Amino acid sequence: SEFEYVRKFEDWDALAPSNWIVVRIDGRGFSKFSKRQNFSKPNDRRAIDLMNAAAVEVVKQFTDIVVAYGQSDEYSFVLHEDCQLFERRAAKLATSISTAFSVEYCMQWDKYFPGQILERPFPTFDGRCVLYPKKKILRDYLSWRQADCHVNNLYNTTFWNMVKGNPVTDTPAMTPTEAELALKGTFSKDKHEILFQKFKLNYDKEDEIWKKGSVVYRKFEDKQSVKEPTSENQPPQSRNERGTEQGKKKPLSRTQMEKERKRKQKARVVVEHIDIIKDNFWQENPWILE
Amino acid sequence: SEFEYVRKFEDWDALAPSNWIVVRIDGRGFSKFSKRQNFSKPNDRRAIDLMNAAAVEVVKQFTDIVVAYGQSDEYSFVLHEDCQLFERRAAKLATSISTAFSVEYCMQWDKYFPGQILERPFPTFDGRCVLYPKKKILRDYLSWRQADCHVNNLYNTTFWNMVKGNPVTDTPAMTPTEAELALKGTFSKDKHEILFQKFKLNYDKEDEIWKKGSVVYRKFEDKQSVKEPTSENQPPQSRNERGTEQGKKKPLSRTQMEKERKRKQKARVVVEHIDIIKDNFWQENPWILE
Amino acid sequence: SEFEYVRKFEDWDALAPSNWIVVRIDGRGFSKFSKRQNFSKPNDRRAIDLMNAAAVEVVKQFTDIVVAYGQSDEYSFVLHEDCQLFERRAAKLATSISTAFSVEYCMQWDKYFPGQILERPFPTFDGRCVLYPKKKILRDYLSWRQADCHVNNLYNTTFWNMVKGNPVTDTPAMTPTEAELALKGTFSKDKHEILFQKFKLNYDKEDEIWKKGSVVYRKFEDKQSVKEPTSENQPPQSRNERGTEQGKKKPLSRTQMEKERKRKQKARVVVEHIDIIKDNFWQENPWILE
Amino acid sequence: SEFEYVRKFEDWDALAPSNWIVVRIDGRGFSKFSKRQNFSKPNDRRAIDLMNAAAVEVVKQFTDIVVAYGQSDEYSFVLHEDCQLFERRAAKLATSISTAFSVEYCMQWDKYFPGQILERPFPTFDGRCVLYPKKKILRDYLSWRQADCHVNNLYNTTFWNMVKGNPVTDTPAMTPTEAELALKGTFSKDKHEILFQKFKLNYDKEDEIWKKGSVVYRKFEDKQSVKEPTSENQPPQSRNERGTEQGKKKPLSRTQMEKERKRKQKARVVVEHIDIIKDNFWQENPWILE
Numbered sequence A, B, C, D: 001s002e003f004e005y006v007r008k009f010e011d012w013d014a015l016a017p018s019n020w021i022v023v024r025i026d027g028r029g030f031s032k033f034s035k036r037q038n039f040s041k042p043n044d045r046r047a048i049d050l051m052n053a054a055a056v057e058v059v060k061q062f063t064d065i066v067v068a069y070g071q072s073d074e075y076s077f078v079l080h081e082d083c084q085l086f087e088r089r090a091a092k093l094a095t096s097i098s099t100a101f102s103v104e105y106c107m108q109w110d111k112y113f114p115g116q117i118l119e120r121p122f123p124t125f126d127g128r129c130v131l132y133p134k135k136k137i138l139r140d141y142l143s144w145r146q147a148d149c150h151v152n153n154l155y156n157t158t159f160w161n162m163v164k165g166n167p168v169t170d171t172p173a174m175t176p177t178e179a180e181l182a183l184k185g186t187f188s189k190d191k192h193e194i195l196f197q198k199f200k201l202n203y204d205k206e207d208e209i210w211k212k213g214s215v216v217y218r219k220f221e222d223k224q225s226v227k228e229p230t231s232e233n234q235p236p237q238s239r240n241e242r243g244t245e246q247g248k249k250k251p252l253s254r255t256q257m258e259k260e261r262k263r264k265q266k267a268r269v270v271v272e273h274i275d276i277i278k279d280n281f282w283q284e285n286p287w288i289l290e
Ligand SMILES: Nc1nc2c(ncn2[C@H]2C[C@H](O)[C@@H](COP(=O)(O)OP(=O)(O)OP(=O)(O)O)O2)c(=O)[nH]1
Pocket: A026, A027, A028, A029, A030, A031, A032, A034, A039, A040, A041, A042, A043, A044, A045, A047, A048, A072, A073
């Protein structure tokens, strides 16, 4: 029709090739929402279990997601650097993942908060795409989120203990403002000390789920690498097909890709509360970033 | 921390100022979903009522939306050209609106499809931002969607009638492929003719909701313009404050903006099935694009 | 070849349609360059004549430029909102115009600075594209540059007079630092006053070239509008051709466009030192922004 | 002033961090220009020497350029992945390099084409930035350009020989159209064969400058790596300073950077006609991409 020219105003927002794509989603206004829903402080197990349950479904649905990391009201979904989902269109990726997550969160709410009614405004999550050009920098991104989790959790644990107070050690309850003031300028070890002395709490023994956050990924029983089929079971490729993607890495054929997708869909998706800053996790699961 | 440098990889995606922003959302894989859920053909009233119910909630929640238009599995939300929501950040706008819509759709599902269970993958909607630099072009955008609604509906109505067949006029049922073939190359008036001759159906008398789609907007009782408080009730402004926004238009003060938001929140949000291609609607509701 | 995949890393940088495009170029390191070449202070006539001569050639070469405005070491070239040059690709536009300008500046140097050798680093100009969605905002852009010219010139004129001093009125020469300090916080009328009292200089009588900068545009003898051929001499157009561009404005046929380009190439390009903030200039030359 | 709001329409076009930046410039309309200036066919030594002379000056001027590759009317300038020049602003980079090159080309014209007058339109070069996220892909980019050089040169050499004809072997001159037709579908070895049989020309013995194009880079006498000062001569750095850039690589201090820049400015810039597709060149000059 005569109006179709308006189509030209849409810009093509494909993300640069050969970059790891992180879609980070974050709860909108969760300070308020967590209060309204009486989340326990500093951490609410039901809330975090619900986040993780939603993330697991998203990872299952989007086989291009290679790993996800979550804490508080946020989750980061990592798409492989060669991912072609939606032709790498940024808005498609960000909205598809954040709507899937938001819907899962709301639909599973009853299971984790039974009898607690979800009222408007319903919880939703904003989302964005961020590109990381190298594996190393992607890992630094994930380390950033996990370090943030740790720092916040130590702070929040100390803060809320101070606000509650501890009669056993004659530690009076503080107002939030007082606690905030008291913690200003303290270092990590000071907080450990306060927790230990005043609240008889050994922070190192706190649950890993709070200290490390949650890592979601596919567990393959056969441990076979995802992206590197052995050369035996590969059809010979013509020169034209070679190297069409980053470097000389051979792209998978359509059949292989479909097979790969099936394999991923069958894989168990696990949630673990482990360190992803050090090399260990990555060495034990080398195919994740392969 | 030493990892914070990864922050720099996020780009600032603010949309160009003084452009109308359309956030168009569209159901992901609704061809399949509508079959799975047995939507009636060509149009399912429950489905469209649910779309509209979700849109109304989105419009209520985002007071920056000045008007919305929906049809089939899509909705276009128009944000004012001076909108500052999320500092006009594209990903924030697209994901906030598409998650809000998706969640509403799923949470209200039971009301419109009682007893019909919603299974995974849950319905979600992708979203994108498109910029329109002038009022005229924005109107052409909306006209494009409404013309599309009309053309598709005429086609679908004819198509599904042909597939059903009509014993009264000795019109045998066709296979979808046959109907498609038969309609190839036909013009609008040919389809009108087929509907009338073979199916005794006067297309012009079909429900407006199918022919026009749905327009959602705020109805103000007092008809006072939204963006143009009369000069009497306005405080004098210093030279510095003048014209900081597009042209010399005076920006609203914080108090005025808050008042305006309240006024919008109180306004009734209506759904109408009317023509928005011609000038009529816009002349009767001039404040929408003011 | 197997390497061709690298092509995909180039992004398509077409500018949004129906926006006025300004390419602003600015001399790189002209503070240093103007000193090295002993430009007179505050203004050097040869330097500004050279800028204008270069701009005239650029306007002649790029018929999509509708008007240009220059002052100091900068020039803004305005391309029509419907301009299709280089398919509106930002890098092509910015680099083509800034290289053309830079080369003209260097090649014409000898004519304006005879005997004064141009040594490395040769003068060059950076460039950028900026989009303005409405005529009004484009005019505000040009007003911004001209107001900047005026403010800077008044300051510079006062500053350099103070640095020179005036024995007639017993005004001793100041150091640059002293002059800067003395002018801090002064208003426009204070500077007028200083110039008049201490330097016997009526600022209003200064050359317009310094107060207003330079406006470059095509002067049509026949005053016929550029973009709106009268309907008589236009072939009838099919519905399809209508409205393919912004609004319902009829696009020119290929032959008309070629004719239009020829007409522009023949037109005289003029340099004027006049006000473009008020409406006068635009009313007298309405076709410029049509 | 009241107009300053127009500033907000400029977008911030910084290129993503930790990506190699290629600025490729290419002569505008050089098919026409080379004819007008009677460039010899298929290759004009003066023309290519001029291109190289201009490139050398650009490399000298922009110390962030680590290597450049040129052929025909184009040059690719590679900026280090950590380059911070102009805060990585795309338009600044593209226009600064393309204007510098264009001006050098015009200013040095007389030296390479003595007595041959340069008339309007003066030769200029468009430019663009392209990002390559990994060293490997950057090398593929350079390989792409060099392979292109080779393929074009083989074609052009055969083509122009056919157009000239060779009486010695009774090979009649062809029209360009005939030669084009005759070469359609031929492979590399066919062209070698034609050249050898009909024109007694051993392609492998053609000048390397035509077969390989030109590589421009800094030759360091001391072979000390550019980006990796040994740890002895480095001041200790605080934790905060570490890893602010990609990975844990230590950023240089301001003094070190200035020293480094000086070192680069003193280095000899060389032009070589050698293979950059294989690993040899890169192994011998490892600091280039370090
Ligand atoms: N009590 C409680 N609060 C939680 C828990 N998990 C998250 N939250 C709250 C604490 C923070 O106020 C908030 C997350 O911080 P954000 O920076 O995302 O802020 P918020 O979501 O309010 O604003 P935003 O829309 O993301 O800008 O969620 C929890 O387990 N228990």
